């Protein structure tokens with residue numbers, strides 16, 4: 001951690017690990033009306049954090065959560081958020097909850113506190129990965145009961161702006177004119193993540209049956225995007241092992257890959273969950289919209305703000321067993337997506353109803 005200066009300052013708290021903080025990329029055109037009012041009514045609290053003999057000046061929007069503060073600290077120190085311990089931030093003996101709103105802590109500007117935690121160099125094993133795969137990925141959340149809809153919370157609105165501004169997509173194969181957009185989740189949608197992480201099965205055996213055939217079938221109609229709740233480094237190596245990247249013999253190409261960086265966490269009363277918002281992709285590629293985008297995921301919470309574009313697929317688990325080998329979801333899905341591609345506007349179909357019917361009939 002030799003590259004951290006003794007006085008650091010940042011007011012940019014994106015949900016991003018250290019190496020990928022926003023560049024000076026220009027703010028793209030934002031068409032979502034929710035975003036126009038962003039940032040209203042938020043104040044910034046200045047905090048002084050000491051860690052490892054250094055002092056950091058932190059500018060923290062007061063509608064951020066303690067979780068966001070930990071993300072900011074992670075970006076400055078490389079201490080993973082689950083290892084960040086905040087000492088003396090509040091007078092309470094117990095550390096503040098991650099979902100606590102900063103404003104609720106009544107912090108005076110200039111407040112000093114100490115952070116304890118050990119940084120990790122970027123190890124190949126993503127430290128956020130195991131926890132997410134084992135805990136978060138098995139949860140699904142219904143946001144329809146939230147007191148304030150997630151898309152109206154000032155903090156979320158600001159996060160989308162920041163995320164869009166800072167999002168850097170590494171194009172692997174540029175989108176082709178006239179194609180539709182297929183956004184595919186990775187974990188438990190096209191692979192069984194558990195053996196992929198713990199290495200108990202070779203990567204190729206973790207793939208959902210008929211994965212490559214499925215991708216080859218839809219590729220003439222759709223540009224392919226993988227959006228996974230993981231870090232790019234891990235994701236890239238797994239996609240190569242799965243034969244989805246870098247294998248010239250395949251009759252399909254992945255357009256680009258989105259990792260966890262542009263995902264951000266929204267909060268209910270009790271907990272926070274990261275989710276995916278298609279508007280971020282549409283801002284980058286205006287040829288895509290609700291009319292020609294479909295998003296396949298095993299967790300409906302990822303459709304929280306794009307419910308019409310979401311198609312919830314049964315989770316794929318138990319790779320290596322006979323039951324998993326008999327899984328035919330991707331075969332059925334491929335045929336469904338071909339049918340969908342023939343429509344002038346994807347919203348003519350209702351995936352919530354049409355997909356379950358289609359599964360039963362085929």
Ligand SMILES: [Mg+2]
Pocket residue numbers: 137185186187188189297298299
């Ligand atoms: Mg998943």
